[in-house]
Amino acid sequence: MLAKKLRQHQAAVAATAAAAAAAGSPGNDPVQSLAELVCDANSKSVSAAFLNEKQIEADTKRLQAQLKIYERQTRQWLDLIAQINGSLKDVGDVENWAGIIERDMQEIALTIIKAQPAQPAQPAQPAQPEASQGTE
DSSP states (O other), rough: OHHHHHHHOOOOOHHHHHHHHHTTTTTTHHHHHHHHHHHHHHHHHHHHHHHHHHHHHHHHHHHHHHHHHHHHHHHHHHOOOOOHHHHHHHHHHHHHHHHHHHHHHHHHHHHHHHHSSOOOOOOOOOOOOOOTTTOO
16 A cells, blocks of 8 residues: 555656656756655655555564464363363263262162171080091
């Protein structure tokens, strides 16, 4: 946009200079000198604006490239965090499963104890030796 304006301005200055030269105006004319000074000053500010625009465009491209890198890294971090959360859920599921199995085993053990008939206490009997085979 500024490059187009710069070219238009330079073309207008060249056309004005050509017209002035064709008209045969003297070079010492104060109005001519003032017009040239104003045109030169204007050309310098347009050129400076053009250079600033180029610098801003270069900076914008550099920042966009950096932003893409940060976006990719952020996506990788989010994926990693999602994997960690999934692993933590799996650990919690295993812990919950182990607790359920433990409670079930305790219930089974209590049921077995309750299901056994109460056996009366039997007096301890001394062990009797078996009959030896050699006394026949």
